[in-house]
Amino acid sequence: MTSTVKGKKIAITGAFGALGAATAQVAAEQGARLALIDRAAHPPAGLFASPGDGIRLITGVNLTDESQAAAAVRAAHEQLQGLDVLINVAGAFRWQTVAAGDPAIWDEMFAVNVKTALFTSRAAIPFLKESGQGRIINIGANGALKAGAGMGAYAASKSGVHRLTESLAEELKADGITVNAVLPSTIDTPANRAEMPHADFATWVAPRALAEVILFLASDAGAPVTGALLPVTGRV
Numbered sequence: 073m074t075s076t077v078k079g080k081k082i083a084i085t086g087a088f089g090a091l092g093a094a095t096a097q098v099a100a101e102q103g104a105r106l107a108l109i110d111r112a113a114h115p116p117a118g119l120f121a122s123p124g125d126g127i128r129l130i131t132g133v134n135l136t137d138e139s140q141a142a143a144a145v146r147a148a149h150e151q152l153q154g155l156d157v158l159i160n161v162a163g164a165f166r167w168q169t170v171a172a173g174d175p176a177i178w179d180e181m182f183a184v185n186v187k188t189a190l191f192t193s194r195a196a197i198p199f200l201k202e203s204g205q206g207r208i209i210n211i212g213a214n215g216a217l218k219a220g221a222g223m224g225a226y227a228a229s230k231s232g233v234h235r236l237t238e239s240l241a242e243e244l245k246a247d248g249i250t251v252n253a254v255l256p257s258t259i260d261t262p263a264n265r266a267e268m269p270h271a272d273f274a275t276w277v278a279p280r281a282l283a284e285v286i287l288f289l290a291s292d293a294g295a296p297v298t299g300a301l302l303p304v305t306g307r308v
Contacts, residue, residue: 075293078103081155081203082290083148085109085135085192086162090261091211093119094279095159095286100127102287107148107155109133109192111162128152135162136183141191145199155199157207157290160189167222181229189233193240197249206249207290210237214255214305234301241299250298252289256282257308275307 077099084099086092087108093115096108105126108115113132120127128151133144149155164184166177189210200206212233219227234253241251258264260276285304288294 073292073295075288075291076102077157077287077290079105080157080205080290081105081107081152082157082159083107083109083145083152083155083192083196084159084161085144085188086160088112088115088119089161090263091259091279091282092161095161095283096120096127098280098283099287099290104157105152107152109135109144109148109162111135135188135191138187138191138194141188142195145192145195149196149199154203155196156203156205157209158192158196158200159286159290160192160208160210162188162192163211165226168225169222170224173225178225178228181225182232185226185229186232186236189236193236193251197244200244200249201247204248205292205295206244206247207294208237208240208244208249208251209286209289210251210253212237212253212255212301214257214303214308217255237301238299245298250289250295252294252297252300252302254282254285254289255301255303255305257303257305277304277306277308281306 082104087096088110107128109130130144130147133140135141210233213230216227216230237253256277258276260278
């Protein structure tokens with residue numbers, strides 16, 4: 073079995089962010105056909121500026137709205153003429169203490185991190201069943217295994233992603249669809265470097281390295297793995 077995603081039809085949410093873009097770039101290099109879904113109306117300058125025949129952009133999508141999420145997945149299926157893999161990268165992080173924070177952030181984190189994955193996965197299930205080799209890969213968080221100060225809302229929402237992953241894996245295993253999550257520590261992105269300028273960036277997880285793990289789970293070689301919460305923590 074191959075560990076590449078050559079020829080696979082893949083939808084990636086949050087595709088214009090650091091991890092989504094890295095995953096799309098590695099998948100394209102391996103020969104996948106891609107539907108890149110994002111809330112932004114346009115990708116950042118220079119990113120996917122000239123999509124080839126194997127790349128489609130689905131923009132301006134609010135994935136916290138179930139109807140928009142479902143429409144985006146349908147569009148991906150139509151434009152790729154099938155769907156083999158859904159990679160749910162879309163999400164967000166907010167730091168706040170319980171004592172001084174805004175309770176509304178808990179709702180925001182649940183909507184952005186859990187509901188987006190829920191809505192796209194629900195919409196993708198019929199298409200992944202048609203594929204016969206369906207894959208769903210979610211982005212959890214190593215920080216959700218034991219939350220630190222200020223991480224309550226974020227960690228709780230990512231714990232929800234973990235439980236969604238496990239439950240959906242059990243629900244779909246008879247259909248030949250695998251469902252897994254990667255659990256990164258700090259990802260080496262420009263935003264994280266700006267927030268933590270004195271950290272040792274060499275210990276963080278490079279987006280392309282994390283993308284390689286994600287795409288292994290999407291590949292034929294990843295077929296025996298389902299229901300896994302896979303830590304990808306670098307040297308943090």
